[in-house]
Amino acid sequence: MEGSGAGRPSAGPLAHRVPDLGALELLLAVARLGSLGGAARELGITQPAASSRIRSMERQLGVALVDRSPRGSRLTDAGALVTDWARRVVEAAEAFDAGAQALRDRRDSRLRVAASMTIAEYLLPGWLVALRARRPDTAVSLLAGNSAVVAERLLAGEADLGFVEGLSVPSGLDSVVIARDRLIVVTAPGHPWARRRRSLSAKELASTPLILRETGSGTRQVLDVALGGLARPLIELSSTTAVKAAAVSGAGPAVLSELAVGEELSLRRLVAVPVDEVALRRDLRAVWPTGHRPTGPARELLSLTRS
């Protein structure tokens, strides 16, 4: 898998070639404050520690990142670029942290959220980061499961706000649509369909073996309904990630939520195939027990999600 040939530009685990999160965070602080010492204070370490850490990062990357002067430090041009890239890593780490923190099951949480997988995977961490920015003291707990589980928790009073992606709203719940998701057909760039300009008809789609999620998953459900229960599996896999991987490797066409393939499409690891106006849209909804409109933190979170 990883080139063992001649002038290998990269080798070994990523962690050995990328500064750790602490160093990246420090770099962002330096960029923001214009001083190594200041950044050190903000992160609760000493100035020599910051100095040494930045220096070793520069050694690792082989590029000077900051211009030191007796009056402060400013980023070099390369440093500014690196800092921007670093910011993305740190933002992803923040989303990770927000999600992980919520996963830890804390009974005393002020806001208990139950969400379907797709939403928990792709949208919720971002919302949690935003929520944390506005209400830093709100402890959030997260439970991920299918629509039935979400409904059950809400009705049992064990969750304050839910998010589902099904076609219908479980009974006993009020809801509001917060976004629309579309299922799209994708293939590896080499597949014949990748060059297709004419839309696929529902019939063609139904008669071609596809890489699919297992029966019962939200995604599969929507597709089966749209095609009249006729979707033909080439392989059935139990996670979105596995489906993506199979599609990328060229195993065949796959049907996936557009939320799941943004990156793959923009890097052309996958290509979207145009499809007739089959009803492959589904609503993403926030849900709560009928009558109990969200209040407090739940209302706050809800307001972050109206897209």
Place this chain on the structure above:
Amino acid sequence: MEGSGAGRPSAGPLAHRVPDLGALELLLAVARLGSLGGAARELGITQPAASSRIRSMERQLGVALVDRSPRGSRLTDAGALVTDWARRVVEAAEAFDAGAQALRDRRDSRLRVAASMTIAEYLLPGWLVALRARRPDTAVSLLAGNSAVVAERLLAGEADLGFVEGLSVPSGLDSVVIARDRLIVVTAPGHPWARRRRSLSAKELASTPLILRETGSGTRQVLDVALGGLARPLIELSSTTAVKAAAVSGAGPAVLSELAVGEELSLRRLVAVPVDEVALRRDLRAVWPTGHRPTGPARELLSLTRS
């Protein structure tokens, strides 16, 4: 652990609450291979090291991530979710690595790229990751600068392929449009314009003090031309990031590339203000010396960028 006060959900540097990149990478390998030992082998560490690392990650997050069995390890439900979030962090780190590696100025690189800031910041790392996947042995070097610098390097034979975002193509260069960028007006959600439904006219825009990049930057140039040289600065800042930060903090309306504010918009830290059909579009172009069509690695990279 460190919580001292009330229910503060988070405190201290991110790095103390998020597993390091090595651990996340390990988790992805476990997910992919279904075995701790297998993942350990792939990353070049011993099985006990992997075991201990996963275990300490579980302690840190307070969640069981893998189900161990004498026949292998599978992710728990929570583990699958965490793994998906981890994948995003690792992907950002890969982009960082690809960019950083290219920044290191290596004369012997097979592919020397010169790019304008916006492109180098937001698009190039992704392309480099994709390129690395297809041509692992291609060493790439990157120089970031404005259009003039890019042109100069290309014409001097010191770069093989360039990317610029100006309104015009520097003379002596051939080009192809690879994407379109749009400048958009954004404000903090609290600003009166955030609730506006009617488009702003060019005149209104020109008569309102805005948070802007400094005169001479590509972004500012486009805006000045679109408004007839009349843009009125409220503050002038020297980096996109600084402009964003000012806008988020509510200092006023800002004008930025849509590439720069995707995240901020989707999390509602910023709101886009509709604008009349002012010519705020600009082409992003790949450029090369007239007559010298890109070949080899340059051609390969170029083919990744046609969006």
Place this chain on the structure above:
DNA sequence: ATCGGGGCATAAGCTGGCTTTATGGCCGAC
């Protein structure tokens, strides 16, 4: 039944990297 192999956990010892404390030099402001 038994043996071999794959897989995981635990124990003990080592090492390297990051920190801290302690100084010293540089520069501008008062």
Place this chain on the structure above:
DNA sequence: GTCGGCCATAAAGCCAGCTTATGCCCCGAT
């Protein structure tokens, strides 16, 4: 000229994570 902010260097301590060395479990093949 002296004070204060900022950075670098040196020396010493600490901890995380790695490795080596075992042991147990389960399954399938002989």
